[in-house]
Amino acid sequence: MLQIRPAKTSDVKAIRELVDAYAAPGQMLAKETVTLFESVQEFTVAEIDGVIVGCGALHILWEDLAEVRTVAVKEELHRQGIGHQILQRIIERAREIGVSRIFCLTFQTQFFGKHGFQEIEGTPVAADVYQELLRSYDAGTAEFLDLESVKPNTLGNTRMLLTL
DSSP: OEEEEEOOGGGHHHHHHHHHHHHTTTSSOOOOHHHHHHTGGGEEEEEETTEEEEEEEEEEEETTEEEEEEEEEOGGGTTSSHHHHHHHHHHHHHHHHTOOEEEEEESOHHHHHTTTOEEOOSOOSOHHHHHHHTTOOOHHHHHHTTOGGGGGGOOSOEEEEEEO
């Protein structure tokens, strides 16, 4: 039976395996294990019979803005609605904590589009917020800001935004 729940530190090994499966062919940015532990509280996982089969994270960027990161489902379980349930829970969590916009960088535009995400150009934040976000050390924030410094590290994916 499928369960969607917050991640635990004991899930990091399985999250690591999911990330590695997608990072190797260039479909997702690789993440260090220490980064996964540092951000475990951001993750939602999908579990079937005690086995983690999917994950996704919600990373707060600003008062009203967050990023969906690291959405992955075991390849053999694609098209069974698991990714949709993970993303739905992430969107619910964003609403619960007061976020009104969710950003993502993805190759899966159709998947995110089904949830209301739309392709964007530019950076949809006020100039003062932009200046504050420039102070972040987070690579995802730099990608959101579309900074030239991260261009060589991007995968060529699409920037999308959902307004809640």
